[in-house]
Amino acid sequence: MSYAAVHDDVHHDHKPTGIGRWLFSTNHKDIGTMYMVFALIMFFIGGAMAMVIRLELFQPGLQFVDPQFFNSMTTVHALVMIFGAVMPAGVGLANWMIPMMIGAPDMAFPRMNNMSFWILPFAFALLLSTFFMQGGAPAGGWTMYPPLVLQLGDGLPFLIFAVHFLGISSIMGAINIIATVFNMRAPGMTFMRLPLFVWTWIITAFLLIAAMPVLAGAVTMLLTDKYFGTAFFDAAGGGDPVLFQHVFWFFGHPEVYILVLPSFGIISQIIPTFARKPLFGYASMVYATASIAFLSFFVWAHHMFTAGMPLAGELFFMYATMAIAVPTGVKVFNWTATMWRGSMTFETPMLFSIGVLFMFTLGGFTGLMMGITPVDFQYHDTYFIVAHFHYVLVPGIVFGIIAGVYYWLPKWTGYMYDETLGKxxxxxxxxxxxxxxxxxxxxxxAGMPRRIPDYNTQFTDWNQIISIGGLAFGLSQLILVWVVIKCVRGGEKATDQVWEGAHGLEFTLPSPPPFHSFTTPPKVTEAMAHS
Amino acid sequence: MSAAATRTAKKLFIFAIAMFGFGYAMVPLYNVFCDVTGLRLKGKTGEITETVAATVYVDPNRLVTVAFDTNVNSALPWRFKAQQYTMKVHPGVITEAVFVVENNSNATVIGRAVPSVVPTQAALFFNKTECFCFTKQTLTAGERKEIVVRFVVDSKLPKKINTMTLSYTFYEAADSKNVAQSDSNTVKAIDIKS
Known part of the structure; x- marks a missing residue:
């Protein structure tokens, strides 16, 4: 086996210099860094949009933005956070960590890796440019339901091509990850010795390859409906707008597991480290993750209970949704059992992981509530669903990613971050x-609907508290930026193992790891396998 | 990159392209799935022949209210009204409802009506022997036309349903523009399964 990226500078640790190092990078660590920085920038862009939403909702009535722009804010906030912040952050961590965790010198296709990343800025340039167009930015909700989305002005094709580019980028990234893990594991690194982060990413990658093309198909149908006279979703031509919801959510539900599984993987690495115990029920964790992914393809219509469905369909999707709680419960149990009687310490990554455990479970429970068809008729399209998916997405997923950043930051930079600031x-x-x-x-x-810039006056008090919480949360994230900048510049030297209880191949490398690591594959034994 | 990794990647690329095709395949598959499982319940009404309609049991002790709702898509320059807004019918009796449609523009336009029935549970028991929605309607400039629907409510209609609404929306047909140019009225009627 020869690896194109390794050839020239395998003997010295010299890096390419200047802007070319980043533009033409084929190094998994550099590409991982670019993904993480991109995700952070998008996190703040999406966060700024959330601040506009919370500013407008601070009082009833219309104060700062007109309703069309408000709807653009909710729509583009979602698209930016999902496709620009959370997904690239997950891929970035995968890029950085997977080759080091399985003892590979780099990703299987370094040049495709470069393309996967560099498509992203162009995709978001397309999406965000719609703000300056006739008809404005997408404002029909991130789910792009027709016929509303088709009323968008010149921005529609830009929205659709942005989604296509994002799909191509994630599919290439997913193929790269699977090809790397299947073919480039170090001798002795069997599948059941893989760290759980790698396992969750294999499963995520399969979900991406199965779900993203379906989204691409759905938005292509929107495009041809609008410009080429097809009538997939047009009632006048014999089509059905509800069909779009079925096709979209066939992608949409696996997508939520695409977002959350990497976070599950991260906390499965961190909790054993700081509990100083091996992960409880490793095999059951792998099977539970796979079951969640499999079941995620059979629950899509729980997003559309109110759209009109036969009773048999509503019952099937209700029971299937309940079934997902079983493997998820297995995972929550295993994380808790890992901490049971462990010698726990509470460094920042562990705090964030425990935060994920508590608050993701809370979000999961409200999800179960909405999975029950009759009560969903009350919750549908209210702030209850907004609370639910923000609990799973922010303290469930974003906290997981932040935990991973704190956990591996000393490995990446070679310096310990400021623990006080982290806390x-x-x-x-x-x-x-x-x-x-x-x-x-x-x-x-109480009945406050989502995606509305105005509300009844009895909702004012809670909305003001929410807006204050939102501002405080947004400002708190500036601490993360400061911690990362401070850590990159220097600090206490990190050891190779970084954390007392850390196991795994990435912690056998120096901190920071050399530009090209594991150019000769390590030998993996049972003792040094997953923690 | 190794040959094995390339093979893995090729398989995965084919899988991704197949899933793109699957997205399109879902369009007919949903219909097939609903037909096979009998889950079709989308407010669509049935079409039956006069002979079948004549065999439906007439229930003289029951009266059901049928309301008519008429809509015109904003892109279509037509006026569309029901002659009677509601009718009281005995289940099993074949009834005729008359609608009036008028072309307000100065060009020939083809329109097509899309029907629906609420409550959706009632749709299965609402059958039509004749409907202007089965074919496209062509109106010349300024033309006014009476169009009819002949329907029969199945006497097996659940007891709890006493009122149903038949709603129509007229849209401009996709090939309307071409016809307006050639001003031909001999447009081949195309059946749409309603």
Whole structure:
């Protein structure tokens, strides 16, 4: 086996210099870094849009933005956060960590890796440019339901091609990850010795390859409906707008597991490290993750209980949704059992992981509530659903990614981050995220609809508290930026193992690891396999 | 990159392209699935022949209210009204409802009506022997036309349903523009399964 990226500078650790190092990079560590930085920038762009939403909702009535722009904010906030922040952050961590975790010198297709990343800035340039177009940015919700989305002006083809590019980028990234793990594991690194982060990413990658093309198909149908006279979703031509919802959510539900599984993988690495115990029920974790992924293809219509469905369909999708709680419960049990009687310490990555465990479970429970068809008729399209998916997405997924960043930051930079600032970041984020999202449950149950710039005056108090929580959460994230910048510049030297309880191949490398690591594959034994 | 990795990648690329095709395959598959499982319940009404309609049991002790709702898509320059907004019918009796449609523009336009029935549970028991929605309607400039629907409510209609609404929306047909140019009225009627 020869690896194109390795050839020239395998003997010295010299890096290419200048802008070319990044533009033409084929190095998994550099590409991983670019993904993470891109995700952070998009996180703040999406966050700024959330601030506009919360500013407008601070008082009833219309104060700052017109309703069309408000709807653009909710729509593009979702698209930016899902496709620009969370997914690239997950791929970035996969790029950095998977080759080091399985003892490979790089990803299987370094040049395709470069393309996967560089498509992203262009895709988001297309998407965000719609703000300056006739008809404005997409405002019909991130789910792009016809016929509303087809009323968008010149921005529609830009939205659709942006989705196509994002799909191509994620599919190439997913293929790269699977090809790497299947073919480039070090001798002795059997599948059942893989770290759980690698396992969750294999499964995520399969979900991406199965789901993203279906989304690409759905938006292509929108495009041809609007410009080429087809009538997939046009009632006048014999089509059916509800069909789009079926096709979209066939992608949409696996997508939520695409977002969350990498976070599950990260905390499965971190909790054993700081509990100083091996992960409880490794094999059951792998099977539970695979079951969640498999079941995710049979629950899509629980997003559309109110769209009109026969009773048999509503019952099937309700039971299938309940079934997903079983493997998820297995995972939550295993994480808790890992901590049971462990010698735990509470460094920042561990704090964020425990935060994920508590708050993801809370979001999961509200998900179960909405999976029950009759009560979903009350919750549908209210702030209750907004509370639910923000609990799983922010303290469930974003906290997981942040935990991973704190956990591996000393490995990446060679310096320990500022633990005091890290703890401040955790506590401020955790308090503010609950001030931000918890009252949304009350508003939803009281009947406040989502995606509306105005509301009845009785909702004012909770909305003001939510907006204050939102601002506090947004500002708290600046601490993360400061911690990362400070850590890159220097600090206490990190050891190779970084954390006392850390296991795995990435912790046998120096901190920071050489530009090209594992050019000769390590030998993996049972003892040094997953923690 | 190794040959094995290339093979893996090729298989996965084919899988991704197949899933793109699957997205399109879902369009007919949903219909097939609903027909096979009998799950079709989307407010669509049935079409039956006069002979079948004549065999439906007439229930003289029951009266069901049928309301008519008429809509015109904003792109279509037509006026469309039901002559009677509601009718009281005995289940099993074949009834005729008359609608009036008028072309307000100065060009020939082809329109097509899309029907639906609420409550959706009632749709299965609402059958039509004749409907202007089965074919496209062509109106010349300024033309006014009476169009009819002949229907029969199945006497097996659940007891709890006493009122149903038949709603029509007229849209401009996709080939309307071409006809307007050639001004031909001999457009081949195309059946749409309603």
């Amino acid at each position: 401040w970041h955790f506590w401020l984020s955790t308090i503010s995220v609950n001030v931000l999202f918890f009252p949304m449950h009350f508003l939803g149950l």
